[in-house]
Amino acid sequence: MHFHGAYFSNYDIYLKDPKHYLPTAHLVWSLIGQDILNSDISQSYLGIRITSGIFQLWHSQGIITQIHLKYACTASLIGTIISLAASYFHIHISSQIQQNDMSGTLSFFKKFKSLSSHHLSLLFGLSSISWSGHQIHISLPINRLLDSGIDPVLIPSPQHLLFKDLIERLIPGFSISPLVNFSCLSSSSSFGKLLNSSTPSIFLAQVTAHHFYIGIVFITSSLIASFGVTLRCAKWTNSRTHSWHAQLSINLAITASLSIAFAHHIYAIPIYPYCASDYPTVLCLFYHHMWIGALFTIGAGAHASILIITDANDLSCSFIFMKILNHRDIIIGHLIWVTIALGLHSFSIYIHNDTLQALGRSEDIFDDNSIPLYPLFARWVQSFPYFSFDIKMLAIKSFKKLVKITQELRTADFIVHHIHAFTIHTALLILLKGILYARSSRLVSDKFQLGFRYPCDGPGRGGTCQISPWDHIYLAVFWMYNSISVVLFHYFWKMQSDIWGIYNINFVFIMHITAGDFSVNSSTINGWLRNFLWSQSAQVIQSYTTSISGYGLIFISAHFIWAFSLMFLYSGRGYWQELIESILWSHHKLNIIPNIQPRALSISQGRAVGFTHYILGGIGCTWSFFISRMVVLSLL
Numbered sequence: 001m002h003f004h005g006a007y008f009s010n011y012d013i014y015l016k017d018p019k020h021y022l023p024t025a026h027l028v029w030s031l032i033g034q035d036i037l038n039s040d041i042s043q044s045y046l047g048i049r050i051t052s053g054i055f056q057l058w059h060s061q062g063i064i065t066q067i068h069l070k071y072a073c074t075a076s077l078i079g080t081i082i083s084l085a086a087s088y089f090h091i092h093i094s095s096q097i098q099q100n101d102m103s104g105t106l107s108f109f110k111k112f113k114s115l116s117s118h119h120l121s122l123l124f125g126l127s128s129i130s131w132s133g134h135q136i137h138i139s140l141p142i143n144r145l146l147d148s149g150i151d152p153v154l155i156p157s158p159q160h161l162l163f164k165d166l167i168e169r170l171i172p173g174f175s176i177s178p179l180v181n182f183s184c185l186s187s188s189s190s191f192g193k194l195l196n197s198s199t200p201s202i203f204l205a206q207v208t209a210h211h212f213y214i215g216i217v218f219i220t221s222s223l224i225a226s227f228g229v230t231l232r233c234a235k236w237t238n239s240r241t242h243s244w245h246a247q248l249s250i251n252l253a254i255t256a257s258l259s260i261a262f263a264h265h266i267y268a269i270p271i272y273p274y275c276a277s278d279y280p281t282v283l284c285l286f287y288h289h290m291w292i293g294a295l296f297t298i299g300a301g302a303h304a305s306i307l308i309i310t311d312a313n314d315l316s317c318s319f320i321f322m323k324i325l326n327h328r329d330i331i332i333g334h335l336i337w338v339t340i341a342l343g344l345h346s347f348s349i350y351i352h353n354d355t356l357q358a359l360g361r362s363e364d365i366f367d368d369n370s371i372p373l374y375p376l377f378a379r380w381v382q383s384f385p386y387f388s389f390d391i392k393m394l395a396i397k398s399f400k401k402l403v404k405i406t407q408e409l410r411t412a413d414f415i416v417h418h419i420h421a422f423t424i425h426t427a428l429l430i431l432l433k434g435i436l437y438a439r440s441s442r443l444v445s446d447k448f449q450l451g452f453r454y455p456c457d458g459p460g461r462g463g464t465c466q467i468s469p470w471d472h473i474y475l476a477v478f479w480m481y482n483s484i485s486v487v488l489f490h491y492f493w494k495m496q497s498d499i500w501g502i503y504n505i506n507f508v509f510i511m512h513i514t515a516g517d518f519s520v521n522s523s524t525i526n527g528w529l530r531n532f533l534w535s536q537s538a539q540v541i542q543s544y545t546t547s548i549s550g551y552g553l554i555f556i557s558a559h560f561i562w563a564f565s566l567m568f569l570y571s572g573r574g575y576w577q578e579l580i581e582s583i584l585w586s587h588h589k590l591n592i593i594p595n596i597q598p599r600a601l602s603i604s605q606g607r608a609v610g611f612t613h614y615i616l617g618g619i620g621c622t623w624s625f626f627i628s629r630m631v632v633l634s635l636l
């Protein structure tokens with residue numbers, strides 16, 4: 001990304017006026033009309049739009065010239081080479097040397113365990129504190145100068161800012177020390193009042209303090225892990241407590257949770273300068289981290305299943321697993337009734353609303369103007385002094401762009417949040433069932449001998465379809481897709497309906513992109529289909545001969561990939577086997593015998609191919625749909 005930005009982007013132009021110049025890269029040449037991908041609307045940007053937020057990140061880091069992007073690229077490349085060499089040494093060379101020991105793999109796992117608990121904590125701690133030092137001495141002064149409207153060309157290089165007397169001599173009256181004010185974290189009970197008015201983001205000093213305190217926490221935790229926890233768990237380290245799948249499952253679950261938490265903070269609490277006013281970038285950052293969280297959660301479930309199958313007998317703390325396995329029927333039973341109750345109540349409200357709307361009885365549907373259902377607990381939480389209902393705007397061109405509004409939750413939010421609860425609980429139910437019943441079930445008592453993935457045996461053993469951990473992961477992926485799709489649709493519609501828009505100075509009112517239609521139309525399934533999915537796909541469907549035509553091609557192609565997956569998902573193995581056998585028979589009759597005898601996919605293989613195409617097609621459709629619409633509407 002640094003190389004890309006250094007050679008092919010407009011970062012130097014963007015940095016001069018981030019309010020009016022949007023992040024772009026790769027100016028397309030006028031070859032057979034492909035320059036249509038270059039957008040030039042009032043000279044605000046020229047090239048292909050960047051929606052990754054990388055420009056805002058560089059802005060907060062204090063990078064002000066293309067040459068420093070090249071330096072960062074070179075440093076990253078050197079660090080990558082060192083890391084690859086070190087990983088190769090530890091995995092292949094160092095572990096081979098340890099194979100001569102009596103402990104074998106155990107000694108290597110203990111080494112890895114100490115690295116995880118102690119060395120990595122020190123690494124994270126020291127690197128976080130060193131990064132706070134970078135922000136104090138480089139990022140803060142440069143961003144202070146940029147906020148003052150000084151041309152980046154006139155700002156000294158970052159290495160010069162390490163010398164305090166130099167910058168104070170260049171700019172009389174300017175001092176670095178007042179820039180860092182750690183007490184600002186407790187200066188107000190409302191976080192909304194701590195936003196920088198010039199960049200609609202939190203002050204960089206707060207980010208600096210965050211990294212400093214996080215470093216202290218990591219170093220302290222490393223000391224606790226080294227002296228406290230290690231001594232208390234010394235008896236565990238003497239036994240064969242090595243399970244890579246347990247470590248990987250825990251790490252995936254933690255990373256997924258952090259990614260989802262970051263996705264919700266990136267728009268609620270803007271971190272990077274001028275990021276909140278770039279609607280497509282905020283959209284993409286939220287979607288990207290939500291997808292990472294969802295996929296990593298599935299990975300955590302998969303490796304937990306493999307752990308139960310392969311490593312549970314080897315763990316000294318297997319009594320914990322046995323305790324859980326002994327209560328698995330109760331756990332799954334409770335999840336089943338909770339999921340059924342959520343599904344019936346949430347979808348029944350939508351069915352009730354659609355039915356009565358079709359019968360012309362709109363006064364009897366659950367809606368703000370008829371029968372309201374307000375989220376009482378959420379409203380109670382929003383009543384805390386911590387929440388601020390202030391409106392944050394950024395002056396761009398001749399209008400003010402809205403970047404932050406705290407909305408009051410109403411009936412439409414109440415209903416769709418129960419849909420979220422239902423889909424998430426269903427995905428959790430499937431994942432847990434695959435984990436807890438990975439070793440055995442009432443039907444098959446020796447499932448752990450079959451492994452993680454095995455094909456269907458048919459009715460001979462009572463039927464083994466849908467019982468392997470892989471089958472549960474397969475089904476959980478679809479419910480994960482359902483969960484994440486509703487979350488993304490809800491977020492997109494809610495933001496453009498009640499948050500994003502402009503403040504009309506002449507008429508003194510807020511004009512949202514879709515004028516608040518979320519609370520009016522999202523109470524029915526027909527409203528989601530008509531007012532959201534169909535009406536708002538106009539930009540991507542009509543993108544032909546426009547600068548966003550590339551999204552239109554992706555939209556159509558992704559629909560084909562998604563539909564192609566249904567061929568694998570809806571048909572069983574028998575249909576394809578019969579078809580291929582018939583083709584082979586006809587070839588033999590005609591004496592056209594191929595060298596390679598084709599075979600139909602197994603059910604597990606067909607499911608793997610099908611759900612891969614399904615997920616990739618779905619991601620392509622939603623990605624192109626959302627970005628193409630937001631790129632167009634954010635320029636109006």
